[in-house]
Amino acid sequence: MYSHIPSNPSIAQNDFTLQKDGELDLKVLLFNYLQYWPVILLFILGGFSSAFLFNRYSTNIYKVESSILVKDEEPTLGMDLFESSGLGMLQGKSNIENEIGILKSFSLAEAAISGMNLNVQYFIEDFFSTSQIYGSLPVMVSVDWNKLQLVGGRFRLEVIDRDSFELTVQNDDFMIHNPADSYYKVKREQPALLEREKYSFGEEIAGDGFSFVVNQISALPGDVLLFNFVDTPTLALRYREELSVSPLNKEASILSLSLETPVRRLGEEYINKLMEMYLAKELKEKNKASENTVKFINGQLSGISDSLRFSENRLQEYRTKNKIFNLSEEGSVIFQRIQELEVERGLTEIKLNYYEVLRDYLNTNQTGDMVAPAVMGVTDPLLNSLVQAYSELQADQNTLSSNFTDKSPAVRENSTKIQNIKKQLQENVNSAVINTQNLIKDLDDQVRMLDIDVNSLPETERNLLGIQRQFSINENIYVYLLEKKAEAEITKASNMPKNNVLDFAKAGQLPVAPKKSLNLLIGMILGFIIPIGFITVKDFLNTKIDDPKELEKDIKVPLIGMIGRSVSEDKIPVLNNPRSSVTESFRSMRADMSYLSPVRNNLAILLTSSISGEGKTFVSINLASVYALMGKRTLLIGLDLRKPKIAEDFGLENDKGMSTCLSSDIPWQEVVKPTGHKDMDVILSGPIPPNPAELLLQGKFAQIIKEVKQVYDVVIFDCPPVGLVSETKELFPYADISFFVFRQGYSMKANSQILNNLVEKGGVSKIYAILNDVHIDKGYGYGYGYGYGYGYGNNSYGYHEEVQLPWWKRALRRK
Known part of the structure; x- marks a missing residue:
C-alpha cells in the first residue's frame, strides 16, 4: 500500500500520475523483462552454445578464385559506321556480359565436368558430420553410364580385407538415370536391392537399374567409405549455380571466377578445367571460319581441277598433232590480252559464286559460320564489316539461348540486332550480285571484240590460241584458289584465343564459412530476441x-x-x-x-x-x-x-x-x-x-x-x-x-x-x-x-x- 494517501480522493488519483508517462513506461517495460532474467540468460547461453557447436562440427567452406583477361576485339574497317550509326545494330553490345554468359553456360559446365570424372562422389563419416574426399582415394568406383544407373542415394562400403568388402545401401532415395534421356530422371519406387552384402574388388556389382565395379587402391581392413553417383547434367546445373563470375571493376575487362566448396582441390581443378574448356571453345569458334573457308575452296577446286586437267591434255595433244608450239608475235599479243580478260572474268565468277552462296545462306536462315568475304578477294569494307558483325551476333545468340529463354530481354534485343543487320546484309549482297553480273557481261563483250582479231589469224594458230586460252584460265584460277586455301590453313594454324588466364584457381587458406564470430554473435542475439519476443507476445495477448x-x-x-x-x-x-x-x-x-x-x-x-x-x-x-x-x-x-x-x-x-x-x-x-x-x-x-x-x-x-x-x-x-x-x-x-x-x-x-x-x-x-x-x-x-x-x-x-x-x-x- 501507499505510505500516504491524501484525504481528498480526487487529489490521490491525481498523485498517481505525477510521474512522467514516458519515464514510467520505460521502467515498467524494463522491469517486466528483468523479472525473466534467468530465462533470458539461459536462452542467451543456449544460443551461444548452439552457435559454438555449429562452428565446431559444421564443414568448413573455402573460396576458390581465379581471373581471366577478356580482350576487346579491334573493329575492322567500316565497323565504326555501324557503331556510330543511328540504326542501333551494334549499340549496347557488351563483350564482358557475353563472356560472363559463356562462362556460366550449362554447356561449358557440362564439358568441364565430362573431362574430370566427377560422377562418383566419396565421403567419410565423422562422429557428427560427413565430409567429402577428393584426390587420394582408397578405392575407385567405375560406372558404366551407357546403362541405367541409380543416382541420388548413397552406398556404404566397409573393407573386410585386401580382396573383399561389405556393401550396403545407406540412403535409398534413388532416382533412375537413363542414358537415352540423361536430362530427365524418374523416382525409383522400389528399394535398391543388392544380391548379397560381401563382394570382391574388381567384381561387377549389378542389379535392377545399376552396374558398377569397385577397384582396390590403398584401402585397409576396417576402412569405411560412403559413395554415391551423380549424373553429369545434375552436376553441371549445380556447379553452374555455384560459380560466380563478375568483373574485377567497372573499368577493367578482367573477370573474376569464384566458387565456394568444402573440398579445395576439387574447386581448384574444376575452375581450371572450366577455363581450359572456355579457351578451347573460343579457339574452336575462331577455327570454324578457317575450316569453312577451306571447305568452300575445296568445293571450288574440285570443279576447276577437272577442267584444268582436260584443257592441259587437249593442249598437249594439239601441239603434238600439229607440230606447233608457240604463237606468232601477233597471236601472242592477242592471247595476252584475252588471257588477262579471261582470268579477270574467272575471278569475278568466283566472287559471284560466293555472293550467291552468301545470299542462299541468308535466305535459308542458316546458323553456321559464314566464309569471310576478304578470304575470297572481296575488298568491300562495308560487306566485310556486315559479315563479321552478323557472325558475332549469331555466336552471341547461341550463347544467350543456352542460358535464357527466347522471351528474355537479352535474347529479344540480340534478335532485333540480328534482323536489322541481316536486312542490311541482304541488300548489300543483292547489289553486289547485280554489279558482279554486269561486270562479267562487260568482260564478255571485250572478249568478243578480241575474237574478231583472232579470226584474222591462220586456222592452226587460231585453234591453238583457243585451247591455250582455256588452259591458262583454268590454271590461273586453280593457282589462285590454292593460294587462298594455303592462307586459310596458315590462319587456322596460327589462331590463338584472344582471351587468356591471368591467375589459375587458388583456394584461400582460411575458410569463408562458417563465420565463427558472426555465428556466435547471431546465436547470442537470437538467444536474447526469442525470449524477449515470446514475453512481448505473451504480454500482448494477455487478457489478465x-x-x-x-x-x-x-x-x-x-x-x-x-x-x-x-x-x-x-x-x-x-x-x-x-x-x-x-x-x-x-x-x-x-x-x-x-x-x-x-x-x-x-x-x-x-x-x-x-x-x-x-x-x-x-x-x-x-x-x-x-x-x-x-x-x-x-x-x-x-x-x-x-x-x-x-x-x-x-x-x-x-x-x-x-x-x-x-x-x-x-x-x-x-x-x-x-x-x-x-x-x-x-x-x-x-x-x-x-x-x-x-x-x-x-x-x-x-x-x-x-x-x-x-x-x-x-x-x-x-x-x-x-x-x-x-x-x-x-x-x-x-x-x-x-x-x-x-x-x-x-x-x-x-x-x-x-x-x-x-x-x-x-x-x-x-x-x-x-x-x-x-x-x-x-x-x-x-x-x-x-x-x-x-x-x-x-x-x-x-x-x-x-x-x-x-x-x-x-x-x-x-x-
Missing part, C-alpha cells in the same frame, strides 16, 4: 490484470491498496502471523482508512469483486482481523448467500447465519458466532436459500444492519461478486466505504469496466479498488516482491517474519 499502472489507467477510481501473495497457506495471516508483510499491508489499509471516510465509529465497509475467486473473502476476513487486533469490536457478515466461504476459513459450521435471520423470526444476535478472537465475531451466510436476492431486499435486513452498527465499531460486508449477481448493487448504500477487489494474474482486464459502470451509471460513491494477490513484479516502483506483500518485498531487514514454504510449493504457487 498484471500491471497495477495499467489497472490505474483503466479504472475511474483510485487504486487504494495492493495485497501481496502470502508465502504460507494460511487463510488468515493477520491473526496467525501478525508480523508478516501481508499483515502489514492490511495495517496500512486500516491506517489510510481515516483519509477515505470521516466516519470514525460504527464504520461499515463493503467488499465485492467482479467474479468469484478474486480473493474478496480473503480480504474481508483479514481486514476484519486487522481491526480486531486494534481492539475494535468487529463483526464480519457473510452476505454471499449463494456461495459461502467464510465458515470453511474459520473452521465453523454454516448451519445458521444471515439467511436464517432473514427467512425466520430468529434475531441476529442468535446467529453471531465467535471467531476465537475476543474482539471479532462473524455472522455466516447460513444455509443457501432459494431466493437470496429477495431476502437481502427485505426491510428486516436494513433493521439488522442498523442494530449491528450500534453494537460493533466496525462492520465488514463480504458481498457476492457484483459482476455475477444483482443484489450487491442494493447493498452499497449500507456501507460507508466500498472496495472493489481485483486479483493480479486472475481478473480479466475487461472487468475494470464493471467498476467504472458502478461509478458512472450506478451512482456508487466512495468506492475504491484493491489489487489482491500481487506476485508479478512489473517494475511499478513500489518495491513489492514475490510472496511478501506490497511495500517490503524480500528485503524486510527484520521487520517481518515470513513462514517459508518449500521451494517446490512456492514455484507451484507462482505459476
Whole structure:
C-alpha cells in the first residue's frame, strides 16, 4: 500500500500520475523483462552454445578464385559506321556480359565436368558430420553410364580385407538415370536391392537399374567409405549455380571466377578445367571460319581441277598433232590480252559464286559460320564489316539461348540486332550480285571484240590460241584458289584465343564459412530476441490484470491498496502471523482508512469483486482481523448467500447465519458466532436459500444492519461478486466505504469496466479498488516482491517474519 494517501480522493488519483508517462513506461517495460532474467540468460547461453557447436562440427567452406583477361576485339574497317550509326545494330553490345554468359553456360559446365570424372562422389563419416574426399582415394568406383544407373542415394562400403568388402545401401532415395534421356530422371519406387552384402574388388556389382565395379587402391581392413553417383547434367546445373563470375571493376575487362566448396582441390581443378574448356571453345569458334573457308575452296577446286586437267591434255595433244608450239608475235599479243580478260572474268565468277552462296545462306536462315568475304578477294569494307558483325551476333545468340529463354530481354534485343543487320546484309549482297553480273557481261563483250582479231589469224594458230586460252584460265584460277586455301590453313594454324588466364584457381587458406564470430554473435542475439519476443507476445495477448499502472489507467477510481501473495497457506495471516508483510499491508489499509471516510465509529465497509475467486473473502476476513487486533469490536457478515466461504476459513459450521435471520423470526444476535478472537465475531451466510436476492431486499435486513452498527465499531460486508449477481448493487448504500477487489494474474482486464459502470451509471460513491494477490513484479516502483506483500518485498531487514514454504510449493504457487 501507499505510505500516504491524501484525504481528498480526487487529489490521490491525481498523485498517481505525477510521474512522467514516458519515464514510467520505460521502467515498467524494463522491469517486466528483468523479472525473466534467468530465462533470458539461459536462452542467451543456449544460443551461444548452439552457435559454438555449429562452428565446431559444421564443414568448413573455402573460396576458390581465379581471373581471366577478356580482350576487346579491334573493329575492322567500316565497323565504326555501324557503331556510330543511328540504326542501333551494334549499340549496347557488351563483350564482358557475353563472356560472363559463356562462362556460366550449362554447356561449358557440362564439358568441364565430362573431362574430370566427377560422377562418383566419396565421403567419410565423422562422429557428427560427413565430409567429402577428393584426390587420394582408397578405392575407385567405375560406372558404366551407357546403362541405367541409380543416382541420388548413397552406398556404404566397409573393407573386410585386401580382396573383399561389405556393401550396403545407406540412403535409398534413388532416382533412375537413363542414358537415352540423361536430362530427365524418374523416382525409383522400389528399394535398391543388392544380391548379397560381401563382394570382391574388381567384381561387377549389378542389379535392377545399376552396374558398377569397385577397384582396390590403398584401402585397409576396417576402412569405411560412403559413395554415391551423380549424373553429369545434375552436376553441371549445380556447379553452374555455384560459380560466380563478375568483373574485377567497372573499368577493367578482367573477370573474376569464384566458387565456394568444402573440398579445395576439387574447386581448384574444376575452375581450371572450366577455363581450359572456355579457351578451347573460343579457339574452336575462331577455327570454324578457317575450316569453312577451306571447305568452300575445296568445293571450288574440285570443279576447276577437272577442267584444268582436260584443257592441259587437249593442249598437249594439239601441239603434238600439229607440230606447233608457240604463237606468232601477233597471236601472242592477242592471247595476252584475252588471257588477262579471261582470268579477270574467272575471278569475278568466283566472287559471284560466293555472293550467291552468301545470299542462299541468308535466305535459308542458316546458323553456321559464314566464309569471310576478304578470304575470297572481296575488298568491300562495308560487306566485310556486315559479315563479321552478323557472325558475332549469331555466336552471341547461341550463347544467350543456352542460358535464357527466347522471351528474355537479352535474347529479344540480340534478335532485333540480328534482323536489322541481316536486312542490311541482304541488300548489300543483292547489289553486289547485280554489279558482279554486269561486270562479267562487260568482260564478255571485250572478249568478243578480241575474237574478231583472232579470226584474222591462220586456222592452226587460231585453234591453238583457243585451247591455250582455256588452259591458262583454268590454271590461273586453280593457282589462285590454292593460294587462298594455303592462307586459310596458315590462319587456322596460327589462331590463338584472344582471351587468356591471368591467375589459375587458388583456394584461400582460411575458410569463408562458417563465420565463427558472426555465428556466435547471431546465436547470442537470437538467444536474447526469442525470449524477449515470446514475453512481448505473451504480454500482448494477455487478457489478465498484471500491471497495477495499467489497472490505474483503466479504472475511474483510485487504486487504494495492493495485497501481496502470502508465502504460507494460511487463510488468515493477520491473526496467525501478525508480523508478516501481508499483515502489514492490511495495517496500512486500516491506517489510510481515516483519509477515505470521516466516519470514525460504527464504520461499515463493503467488499465485492467482479467474479468469484478474486480473493474478496480473503480480504474481508483479514481486514476484519486487522481491526480486531486494534481492539475494535468487529463483526464480519457473510452476505454471499449463494456461495459461502467464510465458515470453511474459520473452521465453523454454516448451519445458521444471515439467511436464517432473514427467512425466520430468529434475531441476529442468535446467529453471531465467535471467531476465537475476543474482539471479532462473524455472522455466516447460513444455509443457501432459494431466493437470496429477495431476502437481502427485505426491510428486516436494513433493521439488522442498523442494530449491528450500534453494537460493533466496525462492520465488514463480504458481498457476492457484483459482476455475477444483482443484489450487491442494493447493498452499497449500507456501507460507508466500498472496495472493489481485483486479483493480479486472475481478473480479466475487461472487468475494470464493471467498476467504472458502478461509478458512472450506478451512482456508487466512495468506492475504491484493491489489487489482491500481487506476485508479478512489473517494475511499478513500489518495491513489492514475490510472496511478501506490497511495500517490503524480500528485503524486510527484520521487520517481518515470513513462514517459508518449500521451494517446490512456492514455484507451484507462482505459476
